[in-house]
Amino acid sequence: ACDDGEMVIKFSHVTNTDKHPKGIAASLLEERVNAEMNGKACMEVFPNSTLYNDNKVLEAMLQGDVQLAAPSLSKFETFTKQFRIFDLPFMFANVEAVDTFQNSDAGQAMLDSMQKRGLQGLEFWHNGMKQMSASKPLITPADASGLKFRVQPSDVLVAQMEAIGGSPQKMAFSEVYGALQQGVVDGQENTWSNIFGKKFFEVQDGITETNHGIIDYLVVTSVDWLDSLDADVRDQFLTILDEVTQVRNAESTQTNEAAKADIIAAGGEIRQLTDEQRQAWIDAMKPVWTKFEGDVGKENIEAAQKANAMVN
Amino acid sequence: MEIALLFGMVIGLMLIGVPIAMSLGLSSILFLLWFSDSSMASIAQTLFEAFEGHFTLLAIPFFILASSFMSTGGVAQRIIRFSIACVGHFRGGLAIAGVFACMMFAALSGSSPATVVAIGTIVIAAMKQAGYTKEFAAGVICNAGTLGILIPPSIVMVVYAAAVEVSVGRMFLAGVIPGLMAGLMLMIAIYVMARIKDMPAGEFAGFGEIFAAFRDAAWGLLLIVIIMIGIYGIPGVTGAIFTPTEAAAVASMYAFFVACFIYRDMGPLRTKDGERLALYQNPKAIVTAFFHKDTRQTLFDAGKLTVTLMFVIANALILKHVLTDEQIPQKLTQMLLDAGFGPVMFLVIVNIILLIGGQFMEPSGLLVIVAPLVFPIAIELGIDPIHLGIIMVVNMEIGMITPPVGLNLFVTSGVANMPMMAVVKAALPFLAVLFVFLIMVTYIPAISTFLPNLVMGPELIVN
Amino acid sequence: MTEDRSFFDTIEETIISVLLGLMTILTFANVVARYVFNSNILWALELTVFMFAWLVLLGASYAVKKTAHLGVDAILNLVSPATRRILGLMAAFACVSFAFLMFKGAWDYWANFANLPQTEGRWFPLGFEESFRGKGWYEVNDIPVPEAMKFLEGLLNDGDEYEKMPRAVPYMVLPLSMGLLLFRTLQVTWKIYTGEKDMLIVSHEAEEAVEEAAQQAKGT
């Protein structure tokens, strides 16, 4: 709990505190802020959407009711359509490429791109690459045709599922496990850690290692709040945040690999694709790029491709 | 200490006659203005979020609507006829049939008072005619009606699922065995009492009547099949077809269709003299049924009920938000764990809180407030969330038939046309049955968790 | 129903019925679309949820007018009529306070989405803020913006195109409904003061409902 006279930093997020890459990072940040900034600032973390869900947390931040959040990048598409680049299928080769892009000039410029809306991006937090799962084996894109896929609310992801002939569906997250199990929806896409954490592998035929997209988060705050801080407090806070980011981002690949191993150990079926098979998925999904090229900007796409080249 | 002030304020306001919803809302606002830095806008945001952020709550208006069409559409008396044909010839048969009918109607309707009104209106009068005392009849129906929220579908379960983010489908399955058990226990208690007091028995009308009554009630009972197969599918044949919310909407459409076009107890195919027209005699009914005054009235009644119930729930969610904002659940969890409570003591405390709370509060609103407070503790203590949910529902059932506030008491006193205190006394012997049942449900988790774990696998617990 | 229905009653009752009917049909249609046409009305869920919010929030003031809100009447039924009137006035004052504070909160929340100023002051509105960040650009998740609402682009979004409906539209119900609630609670306070009513909550409505059901049961 916070003492009198301490500035309260409320951090609202939507995952658990000890198993999810985001939750672990948030807990580490809380621990360090409360230890090192004791007397000046105090952080209260609200996990599991207990305070706000991803749809509301940014509204609340602009109102000044919460100071820190880390929604997935697709949540920022309402603020600036550039962020759609992170949802475009096969835009990034792997997490290193994502990291390289985010640290490039183009990526860093995106942190500031929402200032006129009142939001300041601080750091990107990694989760990992997305995989596809369904109630039947997915080897070619044609296998996905006619299936119902649960997607996050994003026009890009809707278009992506339609591009492979699937039917995108919305539903409450608490119902997804049951819906997959019972066939209200047939499939979904997620990172290894999310698939393991929510046990989706138990109720799917198998998971195909497509690495077709990414799930990443943006730690974000409000411009007004950040401006209101004393310079030394702000610097100390941002330094801690940066260090936590370095530590946790370096671990994220490991976290997902561990989750993948756990899925196999628990008897989940994981299917690999040959290069030709993967190419077929690329050919089926990549046309989506054209539709959103205007939104994300040619220069950003080029920077992303350059990042891919650099890590390969 | 602040939390005592908050709850004191809520109860104080309620007692002087402020509507429950506004007692919750006003107390939360004042608490926020005094103790927190959060903005007033966040209160309005939370009010809207009650709808926007909880897709599961959307099932509530649809289940209310389905139940309204079933009540006005003549399903209740067909179910009662079938019940009497089945068990009416036992000693105390009409009372047992009343319980059986309540169980069947409970499987169509998500609410307890609705079950009492639908079944009680007919059965209590019939029992008096057959020579039972009015008190006995009222006691039976008042208790059996509470099964409305235990046997799925159940509005209270939907609220619990939304408040702690568990699957509605799982909760519904968990209610099946306890619901059947509670019904059976009530029937046995009645049978024993009937033997001792030598109560009347009806005559067995033969298997022909059972069959005929079943055929007549089948259209209504088919709704149970639609809801259950819709949500769970048939193992090995088909997967599930809709989410619980969609199942509720489909149920409403089906109930409307049965009421207007098959039973024709309402709508354009029923003439002023009570005759039932065939569709070819009035083909434009296909369109006019949607706008017929009976349909409009049913929609309005269900809508009004939705408004009053959801306004309570929405304001309870504001209270929940304020509690979360002040990190009260965490503090409470820490306090109880530090005090060294184990699961057994903890469940006793939960039962006591709910039984007392049930004296003042409408069940759904109480659940919204209590569930997030006790849920984190339950998880820490390793209690299954689904089991906790069923315990809460059974507590709510008891709250409905104990004074001073019990929705079933009010409704029954209306149905039976007797003073509320008389109903309270009449309900007492059966209340004892429900208490025994509560203890069983509390300390035998398998009663609740066996079926959902069998069908859907073990509940995954995510902190 | 024994009371005569006024013109406004009819409007409010129609809104309640129509919203509930549309919600049901839309959800049903989405199921049909999924199984018969293997497609999905992607915005159906969000639109249904907004109609749900409008139904309940607008209905809340109707329920005040009709004394339909749930409450505890145990104490009110014990005390003398004079005491009941005093408690009634206290309760009414609490309801007015609730509606007033909610109205302020609802305005503050909605105003920014409509590029209007929030109020200053924590308890009481002490005027409007002078500088603020408009959020007129903020869109809902799924519902496309209908042609008829295109004019909002100039009004709220500096002429930029909306892909989805601006949030200002569904949220508008908040100040609207809470304003209505304030009006209705003031009205009922007056009625309690003049002795025309004695409480704010439903007391024997259950009995009336039962009578109605009994009438229907007899009629069939």
Ligand code: NA
């Ligand atoms: Na039920």
Ligand code: NA
């Ligand atoms: Na009670």
